[in-house]
Amino acid sequence: MKRSKGFIAQLIVAITLSITFIGLGNWQLDRAHDVKVAKRSVSDSPRVALESIASVTSNLDPSAINRLVEFSGSYRQIFVAPDQALLTEGKKSFVDLEVRLLELSGKRGILVVRGIESLENQEIIGKVKISGRLYPRQTSDSARAGEDEISRIDPALIVGETSLSLFDGYVVATAEATPLGQEILTTRIPAPQLKSKVPGNYWQHISYVFVWWLMGLLVLFAPFYNEVAVKLKHEST
Amino acid sequence: MNQLNPRQAALNGAMIRFRIMAIYAGVMSLLLWFVSIPTHYLFFKDFYEYVSWISLVHGFTYPIYVFAAFHYCLKAGKSLKSTVLFILAGTLPIASFVAERRALREFNSLK
Numbered sequence: 001m002k003r004s005k006g007f008i009a010q011l012i013v014a015i016t017l018s019i020t021f022i023g024l025g026n027w028q029l030d031r032a033h034d035v036k037v038a039k040r041s042v043s044d045s046p047r048v049a050l051e052s053i054a055s056v057t058s059n060l061d062p063s064a065i066n067r068l069v070e071f072s073g074s075y076r077q078i079f080v081a082p083d084q085a086l087l088t089e090g091k092k093s094f095v096d097l098e099v100r101l102l103e104l105s106g107k108r109g110i111l112v113v114r115g116i117e118s119l120e121n122q123e124i125i126g127k128v129k130i131s132g133r134l135y136p137r138q139t140s141d142s143a144r145a146g147e148d149e150i151s152r153i154d155p156a157l158i159v160g161e162t163s164l165s166l167f168d169g170y171v172v173a174t175a176e177a178t179p180l181g182q183e184i185l186t187t188r189i190p191a192p193q194l195k196s197k198v199p200g201n202y203w204q205h206i207s208y209v210f211v212w213w214l215m216g217l218l219v220l221f222a223p224f225y226n227e228v229a230v231k232l233k234h235e236s237t
Numbered sequence: 238m239n240q241l242n243p244r245q246a247a248l249n250g251a252m253i254r255f256r257i258m259a260i261y262a263g264v265m266s267l268l269l270w271f272v273s274i275p276t277h278y279l280f281f282k283d284f285y286e287y288v289s290w291i292s293l294v295h296g297f298t299y300p301i302y303v304f305a306a307f308h309y310c311l312k313a314g315k316s317l318k319s320t321v322l323f324i325l326a327g328t329l330p331i332a333s334f335v336a337e338r339r340a341l342r343e344f345n346s347l348k
Contacts, residue, residue, distance in 0.1 A: 215303075
């Protein structure tokens with residue numbers, strides 16, 4: 001059967017659209033896979049020295065996030081991060097956190113979350129050995145910052161107040177000790193692994209896969225639509 | 238109940254399926270746009286875990302609406318443009334209710 005040029009053009013448009021829709025379905029399939037991988041729980045790797053996975057000259061590498069680290073230095077400045085969300089046993093609460101700037105060798109510094117802020121600031125003189133978990137910098141403010149407060153835990157906020165070169169991200173301390181091995185106690189906060197924020201859930205993305213693929217198939221039918229519709233209409237009259 | 242004429246009788250099954258799915262898709266779209274999406278991205282975010290099923294159910298049942306709309310439009314001899322609009326009506330709140338009303342009006346005026 002000979003087809004007109006218009007029909008060929010329609011067919012080309014339909015095939016292009018179909019490929020696009022099927023591609024969008026494949027994209028949703030990839031996202032479903034990402035969600036599945038992101039929500040899989042991963043066991044912790046052994047604790048490493050901070051310097052071995054992060055540096056002050058570059059942003060935090062994704063593979064460094066959630067790693068258990070250890071390092072030592074001296075505390076220089078104290079800040080309070082107000083109204084930080086804390087999830088304990090599934091319950092969300094808001095607390096003020098004590099955040100200190102720790103100076104490491106070579107004029108480098110990192111923000112350390114020691115725990116829940118207390119009214120009497122614990123004086124810690126000399127070197128401290130810290131173990132904790134490394135997190136990416138926070139990107140949204142949790143509160144309006146007053147004096148000696150930071151609105152989010154982000155080294156960019158204090159970069160103007162110190163001469164130290166700062167590591168990206170921050171560490172939630174799980175233990176602190178003096179060089180002699182004496183543990184420094186305070187009210188610690190949990191330091192769980194961060195879960196990925198890839199939105200949606202697996203089956204939701206799978207449902208979109210079916211919708212896009214179905215659209216991809218239907219659009220292939222479009223150039224023949226008028227013929228079939230006319231035929232069906234004749235049959236029904 | 239009114240007696241159906243031959244054209245209405247030929248279209249009746251597809252029409253009923255389309256009307257059921259249009260009303261269903263309309264309700265699901267309203268829930269999606271005014272409950273699920275706001276709680277996911279705007280406010281009462283803690284509430285989202287209780288309504289996350291909406292987007293899931295809508296996603297899996299929308300293809301049924303697409304089939305019903307497509308079949309109805311094809312049998313009713315609608316233009317390709319109308320068919321596309323009828324199919325897309327299932328994604329917007331209210332739009333599928335409007336499509337259902339329009340289809341019913343056209344169905345009743347068939348001679």
